[in-house]
Amino acid sequence: MKKFSKVAALAAFLSAGVSAGALHAQTAEVLHWWTSGSEQAALAEVRKVFEASGGEWVDTPIAGGGNARAAAVNRMLGGDPAAVFQFSIGQQLRELADQGLLANVDKIASEEHWDDKLPPLIVKAAKYDGDYIAAPINIHGENWMFYNKAALEKAGVDVPKSWDDFVAAAKKLKDAGVTPIGLGGQPWQERIMFNSVLLGVAGREFYAKLYSTLDDDLLDSDTMRKVFETFAALKPFVDEGSPGRNWNEATNMVIKGDAAFQFMGDWAKGEIIAAGIEPGTTVGCSFAPAIDTAYIMTVDAFAFSAMDGEEATPAQIKMAHVMLEPDVQIAFNKKKGSIPARLDVPADSFDICAQTAIKTLQDKKTHLVSTGLFGVPSAVSGAIDDSISNFWNSTDMSPAEGQAQFHQAISNAK
Amino acid sequence: MTDPAQGVLQGSVTQQENQQEGRRRWRPQWTARMALIPAMAITIFCFYGFIIWTFVISLTRSRLLPVYKFTGFDQYARLFANERWWTAMGNLAIHGFLFIGGCIVFGYLLAILIDRGVKAEGLYRTVFMLPLSMSFIVTGVIWQWVMNPGLGLQEAVRALGWAGFEFNWIVRPDRSIYTLAIAGIWQQVGLCMALFLAGLRNIDPNIWKAARVDGIPVWRVYLHIITPMMRAVFFTVFILMSAIVMKAFDLVVALTGGGPGFSSDLPARFIVDHILNRQELGLGAAGAFVLLCTVIAVIAPYIYFELQKERSGRGH
Numbered sequence: 001m002k003k004f005s006k007v008a009a010l011a012a013f014l015s016a017g018v019s020a021g022a023l024h025a026q027t028a029e030v031l032h033w034w035t036s037g038s039e040q041a042a043l044a045e046v047r048k049v050f051e052a053s054g055g056e057w058v059d060t061p062i063a064g065g066g067n068a069r070a071a072a073v074n075r076m077l078g079g080d081p082a083a084v085f086q087f088s089i090g091q092q093l094r095e096l097a098d099q100g101l102l103a104n105v106d107k108i109a110s111e112e113h114w115d116d117k118l119p120p121l122i123v124k125a126a127k128y129d130g131d132y133i134a135a136p137i138n139i140h141g142e143n144w145m146f147y148n149k150a151a152l153e154k155a156g157v158d159v160p161k162s163w164d165d166f167v168a169a170a171k172k173l174k175d176a177g178v179t180p181i182g183l184g185g186q187p188w189q190e191r192i193m194f195n196s197v198l199l200g201v202a203g204r205e206f207y208a209k210l211y212s213t214l215d216d217d218l219l220d221s222d223t224m225r226k227v228f229e230t231f232a233a234l235k236p237f238v239d240e241g242s243p244g245r246n247w248n249e250a251t252n253m254v255i256k257g258d259a260a261f262q263f264m265g266d267w268a269k270g271e272i273i274a275a276g277i278e279p280g281t282t283v284g285c286s287f288a289p290a291i292d293t294a295y296i297m298t299v300d301a302f303a304f305s306a307m308d309g310e311e312a313t314p315a316q317i318k319m320a321h322v323m324l325e326p327d328v329q330i331a332f333n334k335k336k337g338s339i340p341a342r343l344d345v346p347a348d349s350f351d352i353c354a355q356t357a358i359k360t361l362q363d364k365k366t367h368l369v370s371t372g373l374f375g376v377p378s379a380v381s382g383a384i385d386d387s388i389s390n391f392w393n394s395t396d397m398s399p400a401e402g403q404a405q406f407h408q409a410i411s412n413a414k
Numbered sequence: 415m416t417d418p419a420q421g422v423l424q425g426s427v428t429q430q431e432n433q434q435e436g437r438r439r440w441r442p443q444w445t446a447r448m449a450l451i452p453a454m455a456i457t458i459f460c461f462y463g464f465i466i467w468t469f470v471i472s473l474t475r476s477r478l479l480p481v482y483k484f485t486g487f488d489q490y491a492r493l494f495a496n497e498r499w500w501t502a503m504g505n506l507a508i509h510g511f512l513f514i515g516g517c518i519v520f521g522y523l524l525a526i527l528i529d530r531g532v533k534a535e536g537l538y539r540t541v542f543m544l545p546l547s548m549s550f551i552v553t554g555v556i557w558q559w560v561m562n563p564g565l566g567l568q569e570a571v572r573a574l575g576w577a578g579f580e581f582n583w584i585v586r587p588d589r590s591i592y593t594l595a596i597a598g599i600w601q602q603v604g605l606c607m608a609l610f611l612a613g614l615r616n617i618d619p620n621i622w623k624a625a626r627v628d629g630i631p632v633w634r635v636y637l638h639i640i641t642p643m644m645r646a647v648f649f650t651v652f653i654l655m656s657a658i659v660m661k662a663f664d665l666v667v668a669l670t671g672g673g674p675g676f677s678s679d680l681p682a683r684f685i686v687d688h689i690l691n692r693q694e695l696g697l698g699a700a701g702a703f704v705l706l707c708t709v710i711a712v713i714a715p716y717i718y719f720e721l722q723k724e725r726s727g728r729g730h
Contacts, residue, residue: 066691073478092693095478185585185674241564243585243674377477382692386498386676393587393675405497412495 028315029058030302031075031082033068038270042335046137050322055315076101081305084319089125089134089301091377096303097128103304103312104131105320112324117342119361122299125373131310134301135320138329138338141357142265142296142370143196145288146251146272151178151260162289163200163230166261170237173260181234182250182259185243187389189250193263194388195296195371196288197231204294204368211374214414219407228391228399228406235392243393255283263288265298269337269353280352287360295360298370299341383413465706472699480695489700499701502679503708505591509680510659512595513602517655518648520599521606526636528607529614539611543604550601554668557597558584587677590670594662594678597669602658606651613647614640649720653713660709681705 028050034043040061047057060082062068072085073096081101087093096102109115109132115123118136126134147159155176157169170180183189199207202223210218218224239259242250251271253259262268269279277283287293302323304316312320322328329340330349339354339361347358360366372381387409391402475485493499524542528535545553560566563582571579583589617640625635641648663682666672672679672687681701689698 070690077479092478095693099479186671187673187675239564240582240585241562243590244558244671378691378693379477379688379697382688382694389673390497390675393673393677395587409497412492 026054026315026318027056027058028083028319029060030084030086030319031060031062031068031072032086032302033062033065034086035061035063038274038335038337042332045331045335046323046328049325049328050319053318053322055318055322076305081307083307083313083316084302084304087134087301087303088372089122089136089299089303090372091375093134093303094128094375097131097133100310101306102128102133103306103310103316104133105135105304105312105317106131107312108317108320112321114324117324117344119297119341119343119367120364121367121369121373122297122341125299125369125375126301134303135323136299136301136341137323138300138333138336138341139357139361140265140267140298140300140338142192142298143199143288143290143294144264144266144268144353145196145286146254146262146264146268147284147286148254148257148260149282149284151257154178155260159284159286160289162291163197166289167230167233170234170260174237178257179239179253179259180237180261182253182262183238183242184245184247184250185238185393186245186247187385189247189264190389190392191371191385192265193234194231194392196263196290197234198227199294199296199368200288200290201227201230203291204366207294207296208368211371211376214376214380214410216407216411219403219410224403224406225399228402231392232399232402266339266353266357267337269351273337278351285353285356293360293363294366294368295357296368296370297361298373300336300338377413379413380410383409465703468699469703472696472703474696476695476699478693478695485696489696490704493697493700493704498676498679499681499684501676502681502684505594505677505679506659506662506681506708508591509594509598509662510656512592513598513659514652514655516595516599517602517606518651520603521651522610524603524607525610525614528611539608542607545601546604548601550662550664551668553597553601554665557593557600558669561593561596584670585674587674590674590678594666594669594680598658598662598665602655606655609647609651609654610644613644617643645720646724653717656709656713660705 030047032043034040047059050057062071065088068085069087069092072082072087075081076096087096093102114132118126119139122136122139126132126136145159151173152159152169155169155173155178157172158165160166160169173180181193183193195207198210202210206218206223209215210224247264247268248271250259250262251264251268252275254262255272255275255277266285269285272279272283279285287295302319304312304320307313307316323332324342326340326342326345329342329345333340333354334350337354339350339357343358343361345358347355350358371384372378384406387402387406390405391397394402397405470482471480472489473484473486474480474482475488528538532538548556561581561584563569563585566581568579568581571581584593621639621643622635625639630639661682662680663686666678666680666683670678672683682705685698685701685705688694688701
């Protein structure tokens with residue numbers, strides 16, 4: 001972080017003035033958007049260890065990711081930053097780093113060899129200019145397919161391994177009176193399903209190349225056409241009440257057997273556990289049908305405000321250390337429904353779905369990340385969401401038109 | 415950041431200026447002028463200052479943070495190439511027309527019915543006014559349930575035995591925008607009714623007596639005599655409802671979330687989404703400024719026309 005702009009200088013100056021009296025060496029204010037039951041319980045595990053090791057935790061929860069991110073940025077600009085704040089890693093965080101608003105935690109990261117322990121793609125996303133500007137605390141997977149075993153048995157179908165199988169199975173399920181896909185019709189959920197189709201039809205290399213380069217030829221390719229055709233073929237398998245539905249309501253449709261499948265991230269396990277079901281038993285989990293094995297990772301991460309200079313304060317260092325401590329990683333991620341960000345943590349105490357994920361990630365070829373983590377501006381990932389949602393909800397757009405407007409939307413947003 | 419409502423506030427500012435012109439003629443005391451300074455300062459700073467700042471931001475390529483690297487009208491070019499923006503603007507026109515029209519027509523009709531001397535007038539007034547006590551978020555959630563095809567009205571009517579009944583507008587991309595007007599009218603019609611009723615009660619009873627003597631049918635009295643006399647009330651209702659349309663944000667968030675797809679998106683939601691969630695400060699600011707210009711272009715002539723009329727009317 002060499003560029004130290006006027007804004008940052010002002011912010012640092014003000015924060016020094018404001019907090020000089022109040023700041024104890026080991027006090028850290030933590031700003032985050034984890035307000036639901038399981039999220040709070042998970043974060044409490046981190047807090048417990050942080051406090052046990054002599055830190056003082058000041059909790060600032062703000063409901064809603066967008067609100068919390070805006071609050072974190074506004075407080076930074078206002079000169080009263082929260083020492084530790086939850087943020088999505090990616091382009092926006094780099095912009096903050098570019099303005100000199102962030103502290104790096106390289107000291108602890110090199111001591112504890114984060115480079116070797118975290119997946120390389122996550123390392124790349126968490127760094128700016130070679131410095132760690134965020135501590136990734138977990139890995140969520142986005143290409144999961146949850147299914148109700150009883151519903152599949154009723155229709156006499158197996159868990160599909162390819163998208164052609166899936167369409168055939170979905171027809172049988174529909175005939176048997178089960179909604180084949182429980183979908184929450186909100187843009188981000190539609191994008192999660194689209195990405196599963198993209199990965200499943202085009203393969204992991206295509207997926208990685210497409211989102212990291214946004215190359216015109218790939219966007220226009222026949223493979224992409226096939227992806228849109230497959231995605232369009234799923235439209236009849238969603239119930240009428242889908243638009244606007246929340247993801248957890250869709251999960252509950254699968255739990256109750258009203259719907260057979262849901263394509264959702266592994267946070268859906270939280271709902272399944274809350275319904276008193278062990279994931280992998282009556283509600284099964286597997287990766288969405290695909291031609292090769294891959295895991296689309298997304299990460300929850302915490303970043304560190306520059307309190308006095310670009311070096312992290314002792315409290316911030318301690319926080320980064322605690323968050324990646326193996327025991328904390330296990331306790332936190334079991335409650336959160338995700339898997340540890342470190343790949344060297346023993347898997348055996350996790351549920352069967354998480355174990356599968358941890359084992360899969362041992363092979364680095366399976367590593368993929370969600371759309372936003374490829375370093376594309378949030379405008380592009382937003383435009384991707386918009387155009388996928390527009391295509392999915394349109395009644396008269398052909399796959400070719402869908403592909404064209406997808407390409408167009410990305411070009412406009414770039 | 416420009417509030418989309420500012421365009422409407424523009425209206426009241428014009429009014430203020432007119433009043434000030436009047437005051438100048440009366441030569442007000444200095445103390446009165448001094449007392450106005452803080453209010454004036456806030457108005458100038460908060461309204462005009464931020465409008466200018468929004469415009470400046472819209473000329474930059476700011477994403478997450480304001481960055482003053484100017485790129486000319488690039489953000490406007492991007493905005494106008496954005497399909498979702500045009501859907502949102504089209505929706506604003508549809509929603510504005512239906513919502514304002516609906517509130518005025520139904521509010522006036524309800525007021526007339528009550529004015530004709532219904533029994534238990536107080537009860538009806540309360541019932542019609544009740545939705546107003548709810549926020550747009552609550553209204554949105556209620557109507558989301560009512561219009562949900564799986565558990566609301568459609569399901570209820572089908573359960574009664576009318577199996578072919580369809581009311582699934584909220585999940586149909588080509589109809590979802592109309593559901594906003596339904597929920598909005600339901601909430602605001604009470605206020606319009608109250609305003610119209612107050613206006614009707616102010617009509618000189620002698621006019622009714624004269625009309626009865628002349629044997630004019632009641633509907634014609636309303637249409638040709640009373641309604642023109644209510645001009646000021648119509649004007650007030652129009653301005654109030656326009657303000658609500660322009661800032662319509664919470665209702666669409668709670669009711670449809672802009673969906674299915676972005677078929678029921680509105681400009682205010684587009685702007686907030688791009689500034690807060692997508693970190694597209696420049697694009698959002700461009701949207702806000704275009705919205706402001708649109709509002710001024712649509713409403714200013716009407717306000718000007720009405721005020722001119724009032725002033726010349728007073729002269730006679």
